[in-house]
Amino acid sequence: MLEKVRSLPDKPGIYQYFDENGKLLYIGKAKSLKKRVKSYFRFNPFRPADNLSPRIYKMISEAKDLNYIVVENENDALILENSLIKQLKPKYNILLRDDKTYPYIYIDLDEEFPRLEITRKVVKGKNIKYFGPFSSGASAILKTVYEEIPLVQSKSCLRGKKACLYHQIGKCLAPCEGKITSKEYMKYVDKAIKLVHDKEKILEILYKKMEKYAENLQFEEAAEIRDRIKSIESAEIYSHVDLAKLEDLDIFVVEVFGNKAVVIRIFVREGKVVASSHNIINSQTIPEKSEIYTRAILEFYSTQTPFTSSKILVGDDFEEREWLSKVLSEKFNKKITIITPTTNERKSLVKLAKLNAAEVVKNQKENTILLEIKTLFNLQNVPYKIEVFDTSHMQGEATVGAMVVWEDGKFKKSDYRHYHLEGKDEYSQMRELLTRRAQSFEKNPPPELWLIDGGAAQLKIAKEVIDSTGANVDILAISKEKIDAKAHRAKGAAKDKIYFPWKMEEGELKIEKIDLSEKDKRLQFLQMLRDEAHRFAIEFHRKTKRKKDTQIDLLKIKGIGKAKMTKLLNYFGTFENIKKASFNELKSVLNEKDAKAIIEFFQERK
Known part of the structure; x- marks a missing residue:
């Protein structure tokens, strides 16, 4: 391995360490493979460097072989490293399993009569406004908004050109029949947007509804409202911090507890906490905050989701912070900065996240088995x-x-x-x-x-x-x-x-x-x-056998027995392919009479 380390190119790429049995130990990225990999070692004699963390020192002690891949630039190295770690799960790398996308509520303000909808992806349009992300409760919020404010209930309503049941029950103002102008309609849109921003108001509305249903002994309806309340309340960490500036922030805080780590995400929109989420990392060794911050931020913004803030606040400075800012800025085509808190309000949000991280770990049960x-x-x-x-x-x-x-x-x-x-x-x-x-x-x-x-x-x-x-x-x-x-x-x-x-x-x-x-x-x-x-x-x-037996039985009605059915399945592969087959194809497998019977059978079922 010594010769491989000495001959590494001074180019960006990823490197892989293997143990004596060829098992993959670690994947890393580098702006310069030569400088990065050499930093792990001391020469004369060849050994692990003294300044390594205990986890990396142990890994280097086990490493007996090295491979590398050269890439075009630093960003490609970062993306390739992340992809390979997910596929190969090396022993000493941190793997975040929580890579799901979060829903946003959005509205296209270029439409004549816009309506609020949910998305997990970037929506095409020049005047799209997003709210979120929401770790939970997005559909509950949207449902409540539509119950309170008579927006267009569905896109098909406008295409119908005729007022529907929603208008009759007072849930829609029937713009499809010209009963409201676009200018008047936008006043209701403004009310809806304010309500989306005001979770306290939404919860107040829902609590009143639940109490009313309960008083009227409408327990099923009360239970549905109760579930909505739970969904909305679980979406955020409660904070009395209102930032002085009406700013948008995405906040990431990592806390390490032995071999566990907790990633807390808090989303601030217009100065208020709107949602939060967390995930737990169970590591085989003591994890390092720097690597978790990089992995957590890169993973969260890896998909084509809306990026509504331009600042990411982190609880600690870490090695890849500036590099990651550059990667995200290029990806989303706008300046994105990753910063540590300096003002008291921002510091209080980080402190809140750290308290919640400790609470999450405290509630974890250790599985000794x-x-x-x-x-x-x-x-x-x-x-x-x-x-x-x-x-x-x-x-x-x-x-x-x-x-x-x-x-x-x-x-x-x-x-x-x-x-x-x-x-x-x-x-x-x-x-x-x-x-x-x-x-x-x-x-x-x-x-x-x-x-x-x-x-x-x-x-x-x-x-x-x-x-x-x-x-x-x-x-x-x-x-x-x-x-x-x-x-x-x-x-x-x-x-x-x-x-x-x-x-x-x-x-x-x-x-x-x-x-x-x-x-x-x-x-x-x-x-x-x-x-x-x-x-x-x-x-x-x-379930599969029942479905197949039912399909066979149906064909038996037309004189197609099990032997012929088997012949058809062997040729066409699936029942659906038999259904789609032409008369000539069926005739080539069986005969003209059976082909005609099968065609007629499916036509009758249509």
Whole structure:
């Protein structure tokens, strides 16, 4: 590695450190690869530099190889680094999983009769006004505004040229029939904009409505208003700070607590806190604030979302601050500055964010079972996020795969995924399932651990898939011990065995098998994960099978039996393709009579 370090070019790029087994340890970016990488080392003798943080010193001590990629400029290095970290999840890099976009309320003031709408992207137009972002509550706010102010309720209302029910119940002023001029209508638009800015007023309106519904024993309506109130109230950190200037600020504060870090975001619009959000980073080592600030800001503004402020306030100065300001300015085509607080009002907002960060960590429950699993199976990382895989079919029919996700101490159902599979046996099906998941690492970063419903063969397949991506993901497999060549799921029929990769010997992967007591909490935890994946796979399989059986039954009415249906599916691939097929295509697979019957069947259903 010494020769590679000495021969690095004086150009921008990204560098990658690997351990003795070829595992990726760290990805970094550099304005100058030569200067940056050399700063990690001391020469004569060649060793890690003394001024490194404990985390980076440990990483450099483990590093045995180095690769690099040269890019055109510093900005490209920053973007490539961020992309590769998400795909490969190196051991010593910080990975932020919260990359969702936040909704904004917007209005196009160039329209004759404008209306408020929700967007997560930049809307084309010269006179667009945005409100937000909102971590939650955007739709609740908008619904309340439309209940209180008679704006045009939907775009189709204007196209209809005729007053609709909304006008009859006093919710619209019927500009479609010319019952209000554009100038008069804009007075209501101004009222709506003021109301969007005034959350206290919105909440006051909603509390009064909820009380009225409750008094009239309209409990369902009261509950709906209650849910709206909760959604709006949860969107922000409450602050009595009103900035003297009516300015817009995006505020990022990072606090580190041992191996955890909290990123707090606060959004100030026209001098008032309008929304806030946070996410927790579970790191394998003590994380560094500088890297988290860079990652958090770059990640938040990586998508094409509206950028309504021009100042980002941060709780601490950090190394990449000026560079990041330049990157964002170029991206959004306006001057954006990242600054640390100087006035008392701004300092009080940072202090508020830090207090909330401490509160978030205090409410976190430590999951010791994850640490125990890491130790027992000699995993690279504590498995804070686990993806669990299973497949299901019936005699080769309706073959499906399922992935369930465990994160932050619970199943994360929004991340569950179903897959239709083409494989003819359980091994090819598992390979297809895992390959398709691995192909999405760029959009959805990998977890720390894959848990496979299967034995040693499935585990080897998973290892091959992960190795082909270069990602750092540990793998375990869990399966019932086979009795009479069958794996019995029935309780008590057979014990679960857990398989894990132990080491490579002469190019062959050695797999260890552990038999834990049925009362072992680590086994029970993994069984719970496996059983949820199995439930999810079976549920989807049954749904798919029912749909397919229904489709077959429908065609039987016209004399198309199962054999002919199978022939059609083998040729066209899916039922939808059969439906779209022409008469000549159908005739080439079956015959003229059957082709005519199928065409008539679908025409009748139309």
